[in-house]
Amino acid sequence: MDTCIQKIREIAGDLLEKGEVERVIGFAEGSIPMATSPVAISTKEDAQKLCFSSTCGLNLANYASKEKGKKIAVVAKGCDSRNLVTHIVENQIDRDNLYIIGVPCPGMVDKFKIAAEMGGEITGFEEAGDTLIVSTVDDKKELNKQDYLRHNCSLCTHKNPVLFDVLVGEEVEEQQLDNAYPDVDAIEALTADGRWKHFEELTQNCIRCYACRNACPLCYCPTCFVDESGPQWVGKGQDKTDVDTFHFLRAFHCAGRCTDCGACVEACPMGINVRDFTRKLNKDAQDMFGWEAGLTIDKRPPLDAYSPDDPNDFIK
């Protein structure tokens, strides 16, 4: 990991010094354990602020698309690179203005799971290969990182960036999964009432802060449907129907585009696994169209392209 950070800093510094990009978007160390913060660097000296660890759980493609017209470089994990691809395909980023510093991803850790394991507030967090050394005021534990990976990372089959200008480390081995959607299968196996109950409980503590939406690189609409006021589509309060309408529609807007990067869950202050919504649609995109989002800039996503091979009957 250290050599990877070193390379990120060198490459970023180089790009800025040569004036090849105006800004480099990456992660900086946070102010508390297990926190990192997206940062934009514009001088070679500041490139020393860049870091990378298993706590860089947000998706930087979300920041890249907001730098329109500028030449930028972005530090990209596998999933970030897939969202950069999606942005290019959806004309949100010009490939010529984008330099991708690819990071073969070791997987990100689940902060809620670690906090639950430790009981108290985390006061220290270090990584040594696959070992996480986590402290609280009264306790210190060595945890096996593989047991504390985020759920999306434990099922990830695209750890290596799919599109990049430079890689800062050796490619990592991609895992082969017999079943990529065991969680969706489990929900599908429930009765209709059981599924309804599952989703009702899932969102029962949602505070509508919209962190899930705002952390998502796919959510770039100038005005989100929940923020429309003329006409207003959704109630703004805590009525369950309105809360659920937001979640359902947000998920559908991501159909065939979501890379399961997990930024939504990472950002949620309440620890709600909103991926339970998007994962089902990812599975449908896979089953119906053989589609995984963000793997190539040469194909249109299934829901914005006409194909005579469309599996739906109405087309035939």
Place this chain on the structure above:
Amino acid sequence: MKFITIDKKDWAKGIDKSRGTYQLFGPVTDINGCQIKALDADVQPEMEYTDSVLSAKSVLFPQSEKILVTSLNEADDDHHIMKRADGDYTPRAVIGIRPYDARAIQLVKMNFDTEDYRDPYWCDAYEATTFVGLAINKPGPLDFSTSTGTGPFSEDGLDILLADMDDKFLAKVLTPKGEAYAAACGFNTEADAKESQVLFDVMRKDAEKTISSSVETDKLKDKTILDLYEAPFWDDVAFSCINCGTCTYVCPTCWCFDIQDENKLKASSRFRNWDTCMSPLFTRHATGHNPRGEKTMRVRQRFMHKLKYFLDKYDSGIMCVGCGRCVKSCPVNIDIRQVCETMNNYEKKE
């Protein structure tokens, strides 16, 4: 003011006894962590909790509250005339509220209960509420409450302050409201006031000593608003912000709300919902113009309000009680302690 001791074996029974006359709120944990909520009849407040994700502000200021109602049926004499919605303002008690959250309610009170205006919903709820605080013996690493005018044993805004003494609670009864609540629970074993105060002082000092986090605010008052407003650091502070409402919703002192009307058939209700200055909608005019159209403006507003406008207006310190919730929950780790330091140390270059 008196002290009473409550054997933990008698605690649950006493709490249950008070349910006859009080509606109870307190910390409960579910799959999304610990929150301060209305307690169902069979649920006890969790007195071992470290902190709640959201503060106790919702006890008086629910995220969504129906405030006015009217009929849209023109056959009714009083159609389209808004009337106050029914609210339950019978006695309620919030058990185990943290001292910094009680202090926060006092800060919020400065806004909802002024000489010129009295927010009836908030004030009626406030008057109906007894605040039974739980002192923090072991403050967490993000607690910086001692530098914001409160602290782990602060009594400000509380009717009773409980200190956890392993097998018992030592309770300092601070107000007549507190006395009434203790009586409703049947807690009446009086303890020696002098000795108990000494114990409290020792525990307070021990707790305060373990607080390692702090903010300095001493120079904020003498800065001009425009110097801070025009300072060059706001773009950097705001870069990582995703403009979600997390910081404002978890904050015990954020009081802003939005008004919404909802109609169902011939009945109309007016609600107020928590609003957040992080959202572009917060300031968007009907014309479409938005005076805070850029992210940086919104981030600046949050910190200027908390750390400068409030301080200037009320002369009661900053509008932050040092609970650390926003630091912990911010998805991108924007840390109010760092922003406060940047503002406090900022000197305009001529």
